[in-house]
Amino acid sequence: MSTASAVVTSSSGSLGRALQVILTAGLICGVLDGLSALAVSGVSWLRLFQYIASGLLGPKSFQGGVNTAFLGIGLHFVVALGAATVYYVASRGLTFMVHQAVLSGALFGIAVQLFMTFIVVPSSAIGRRPFVLRSFIVLMIVHMVVVGPSIALTVRHYSR
16 A cells, blocks of 8 residues: 555544544534423424524514424534534544543533524524523533533544
């Protein structure tokens, strides 16, 4: 095997491994966060995921029935996969994110919640919403306990 083909094989193997870690972390995070959101929100799964789809479609999302709810589920997992990608890439250079996964995950969960609350949602078709401290705190706890740690612990598991 030539040096060039060894590098390509090694590189594609690393890429495949990275994609496996990101996909697994994103799926675990997406499922756990979705279940947490259902438990905390008290709304039906249809309404919850239509709300997520309204970030793209605006208020008409709530008239779209199951179709817009499924779009919301897809968007929910895109966000979870995006968060997993950011964490994985950062953890390649900042190894404490692997070694201190619980703490790093909780801190990452805070960062994700702040990013979603103050950047993503206001920039979406949902627009600026009134700030409700109680809801913000509940979502912050979910992100600190579920979102960040589920990604961080999955990345740590695959980094051993």
